[in-house]
Amino acid sequence: xxxxxxxxxxxxxxxxxxxxxxxxxxxxxxxxxxxxxxxxxxxxxxxxxxxxxxxxxxxxxxxxxxxxxxxxxxxxxxxxxxxxxxxxxxxxxxxxxxxxxxxxxxxxxxxxxxxxxxxxxxxxxxxxxxxxxxxxxxxxxxxxxxxxxxxxxxxxxxxxxxxxxxxxxxxxxxxxxxxxxxxxxxxxxxxxxxxxxxxxxxxxxxxxxxxxxxxxxxxx
Amino acid sequence: xxxxxxxxxxxxxxxxxxxxxxxxxxxxxxxxxxxxxxxxxxxxxxxxxxxxxxxxxxxxxxxxxxxxxxxxxxxxxxxxxxxxxxxxxxxxxxxxxxxxxxxxxxxxxxxxxxxxxxxxxxxxxxxxxxxxxxxxxx
Amino acid sequence: xxxxxxxxxxxxxxxxxxxxxxxxxxxxxxxxxxxxxxxxxxxxxxxxxxxxxxxxxxxxxxxxxxxxxxxxxxxxxxxxxxxxxxxxxxxxxxxxxxxxxxxxxxxxxxxxxxxxxxxxxxxxxxxxxxxx
Numbered sequence: 001x002x003x004x005x006x007x008x009x010x011x012x013x014x015x016x017x018x019x020x021x022x023x024x025x026x027x028x029x030x031x032x033x034x035x036x037x038x039x040x041x042x043x044x045x046x047x048x049x050x051x052x053x054x055x056x057x058x059x060x061x062x063x064x065x066x067x068x069x070x071x072x073x074x075x076x077x078x079x080x081x082x083x084x085x086x087x088x089x090x091x092x093x094x095x096x097x098x099x100x101x102x103x104x105x106x107x108x109x110x111x112x113x114x115x116x117x118x119x120x121x122x123x124x125x126x127x128x129x130x131x132x133x134x135x136x137x138x139x140x141x142x143x144x145x146x147x148x149x150x151x152x153x154x155x156x157x158x159x160x161x162x163x164x165x166x167x168x169x170x171x172x173x174x175x176x177x178x179x180x181x182x183x184x185x186x187x188x189x190x191x192x193x194x195x196x197x198x199x200x201x202x203x204x205x206x207x208x209x210x211x212x213x214x215x216x217x218x219x220x
Numbered sequence: 221x222x223x224x225x226x227x228x229x230x231x232x233x234x235x236x237x238x239x240x241x242x243x244x245x246x247x248x249x250x251x252x253x254x255x256x257x258x259x260x261x262x263x264x265x266x267x268x269x270x271x272x273x274x275x276x277x278x279x280x281x282x283x284x285x286x287x288x289x290x291x292x293x294x295x296x297x298x299x300x301x302x303x304x305x306x307x308x309x310x311x312x313x314x315x316x317x318x319x320x321x322x323x324x325x326x327x328x329x330x331x332x333x334x335x336x337x338x339x340x341x342x343x344x345x346x347x348x349x350x351x352x353x354x355x356x357x358x
Numbered sequence: 359x360x361x362x363x364x365x366x367x368x369x370x371x372x373x374x375x376x377x378x379x380x381x382x383x384x385x386x387x388x389x390x391x392x393x394x395x396x397x398x399x400x401x402x403x404x405x406x407x408x409x410x411x412x413x414x415x416x417x418x419x420x421x422x423x424x425x426x427x428x429x430x431x432x433x434x435x436x437x438x439x440x441x442x443x444x445x446x447x448x449x450x451x452x453x454x455x456x457x458x459x460x461x462x463x464x465x466x467x468x469x470x471x472x473x474x475x476x477x478x479x480x481x482x483x484x485x486x487x488x489x490x
Binding site for chain 2: 002025027044045048059060061062064065
């Protein structure tokens with residue numbers, strides 16, 4: 001794959017390294033000549049000096065044949081524009097933008113950016129996974145299908161403890177995929193599987209029925 | 221100094237021819253081997269293995285010319301076309317790979333924006349070469 | 359009309375005071391309160407501290423009720439993003455955007471923003487002057 005990375009900060013630097021190691025053709029676009037020099041000295045001809053938001057620069061580096069453009073500068077607006085230019089001027093099939101402000105995910109999605117990555121959200125999600133007051137966490141979202149893979153932990157005191165799966169009032173759009181008991185070992189749930197305290201349940205659900213699913217699994 | 225393996229990067233200027241003559245004279249004494257290479261720089265708009273016929277034809281003509289210079293000097297050279305994103309690193313990589321003990325390149329006097337300019341290939345080679353470098357400026 | 363201007367530089371401040379004189383209800387936003395010194399003492403609109411590419415700041419400035427949103431900060435990308443926020447998230451009927459880079463300006467104009475490239479305008483203006 002030919003992947004273009006815009007922004008040679010820490011994220012861009014390590015991303016470039018990792019993608020090169022995976023054997024992709026990768027090019028980093030960076031404005032700062034000093035950063036370009038450091039990267040070229042270390043990794044060879046994999047860095048282009050220029051503004052990754054400029055159509056002319058993107059044309060020069062052959063964005064037209066790129067499979068993916070990843071914009072990871074520190075500024076949301078620059079990442080947005082870079083992805084938009086790649087999409088609209090060069091028909092790049094997949095664009096990924098780093099965002100600082102998690103709220104921007106909505107706008108970016110509306111404007112056709114395929115994937116947004118927010119470090120704030122990622123950290124929040126790992127906090128949620130650790131903190132029992134947030135029993136439902138997102139593991140993966142399938143944006144185009146409006147589905148999410150979620151992880152629900154059964155806390156002590158849940159009214160569903162001791163019930164079997166078939167007795168749960170699950171919303172129609174939700175499916176239980178896996179139950180991981182606190183002692184470990186994953187099981188595929190059957191209608192007769194009993195819910196225990198500390199179980200970790202991996203389920204697939206639509207956004208809408210998330211709350212219903214949580215209620216069904218943990219009781220009111 | 222012994223010159224068992226000499227690399228002569230060429231670009232198609234007259235300076236190349238003089239550099240080639242000099243390489244022949246230097247290598248002859250030690251029965252050294254001379255490689256002349258032409259680097260085709262491939263723009264990012266194309267994949268690295270793209271075959272640009274016009275460039276390859278040009279490269280072949282230039283390499284034929286230096287080969288005939290070697291013959292005139294009663295010596296011989298092996299020729300090769302390299303494809304790379306940038307010329308400087310390609311020359312240095314080739315020198316490392318072949319383990320040459322001399323890079324000999326001819327350069328033409330050039331101006332850029334009204335000022336003398338070495339371009340970016342020569343400084344790169346001088347900075348990163350694994351072996352001695354001789355520049356011949358015409 | 360209710361107009362929100364992002365960026366109180368020379369253009370933003372001048373535009374704000376002109377529109378204010380014309381009787382519009384003007385709000386102007388900047389990330390540096392020192393910029394508001396450029397507004398004339400007679401300015402009757404609202405000057406607010408805030409970043410126009412932040413949804414919450416825009417909401418605070420009342421973006422949802424605006425008839426027109428104009429982005430005239432120094433940054434092309436900031437202007438473009440703010441305008442797209444105003445348009446696609448807050449459904450402001452008219453959004454206008456300064457974009458220095460002519461190529462970017464053409465693209466966003468094609469994508470439906472009302473755009474002005476000072477670079478293009480100035481170059482053409484000088485050429486026309488020479489033409490006479």
